[in-house]
Each structure stands twice: as structure tokens, then as C-alpha cells.
Amino acid sequence: MAKGLLIVLSGPSGVGKGTVCNELRARMPKLVYSVSATTRHPRLGEENGVNYFFKSREQFMEMIEKDQLLEYAEYVGNYYGTPRDFVEETLESGRDIILEIEVQGALKVKEKFPEGVFVFLLPPSLDELKDRIQGRGTENQATIDHRMSVAADEMRLLEQYDYAVVNDEIDHACRRIEAIITAEHCKVRKPADI
């Protein structure tokens, strides 16, 4: 059986990765979502095992030591990582999986899975990015400033991705990503790629 596609959706904080990913999952019910582990505290309404697996630092370090993470990164004071087994089992079963992760982690995934599909989500402008992260109202000003300060560096890594999608309107961004996934499924795979 052919393996599933590993799709990595990345981009700066506040660009709309979570929003676009939720909409994509509604449109593509067979698309599996990778729930990450994090040491960040839950936001209002976030549920353990649904939005994230919320871990203490000690628990997260144990996951690293036991090699349970496909990748992990420290981002603005917290650790985030992708549980390995779930991703590998999903791909083996022929289903597509989407990872919604920041750029350092995405590039580590690329080293391990160069055949993955790496999509960078861009804001229409930096002002709009700031408005979105501020408008979400989930972080304090210091955290927003910190996240914005790393956004410019993150966007410089765009050229390492396969696709760039501007999240101007959610519907447009989703249509573009759906088209990318469809095209990737139609791609002729050379023996060296398999």
C-alpha cells in the first residue's frame, strides 16, 4: 500500500495556521492532524489531547530522552514537539497527516522526511500579522512582541519550503492547500523517491 503524505504547515505566529488547518480538516475529513506536545500552559478552552498534549518540562525532557519526538523546538520560552509514533503509524497506514508547527521544527522534519510537502503560510503584510496576533487576545504584550521579533527571521526561511501560500482569506488559502495536496497525490514518483 502507498504511504500517506506528510504535510507540514508552517509560518509565523498569528499568520493563521491553526485557523486554516481547522478549516482544511473540515473540508478534508480523512486528513489526520498531528497533536503536538508542549510545555506551554493551556489557553482558555484548549483541551489536553485535542489541541496539545500539555506536559511539564520534566515530562517533555523524558519524551526527548526516550526518542518519542520526531522533532522538537524551543519557541519563545516553551518547548513544542511532534510525537513520532503517531505520525509514522498514520503514514504507514496510507493516510495523509498534517503537522502545524513552527519553522525550526519543520526544517528538522525535512531532514528526516525530504519527501514531505512543506507549505509556508504567509501573512498579507507584517502589519496584518501583528493585528491578527493582537486580535486573537491570547498572549500578553511581551509575548506578542517576542513572537513578532522572531517572525522576520522565520520568514527568511521561506525558500527552504516547497510552497508559499498567502493567507489573505481563509477560503482562498484552503483552496490553494487543497490544490497542493491533490497535485502531490498526482505526482509521478521516481523509484529514488519511494
Ligand SMILES: Nc1ncnc2c1ncn2[C@@H]1O[C@H](COP(=O)(O)OP(=O)(O)OP(=O)(O)O)[C@@H](O)[C@H]1O
Ligand atoms: N485569513 C484571515 N483573515 C483574517 N483573520 C484571520 C485569518 N486567518 C486567521 N485569522 C485570525 O488570526 C488570528 C491568528 O490565527 P491562528 O491562531 O490560526 O494563527 P496561528 O498561525 O495558528 O498562530 P500560532 O502560531 O500563534 O498558534 C486568529 O484570531 C484568527 O481568527
Ligand SMILES: Nc1nc2c(ncn2[C@@H]2O[C@H](COP(=O)(O)O)[C@@H](O)[C@H]2O)c(=O)[nH]1
Ligand atoms: N516545532 C514545533 N512547533 C510547534 C509544534 N506544535 C505547535 N508548534 C508551533 O509553536 C508555535 C506556538 O504555538 P502556540 O500554540 O503557543 O501559539 C506555533 O508556530 C505553532 O505552530 C510542534 O510540535 N513542533
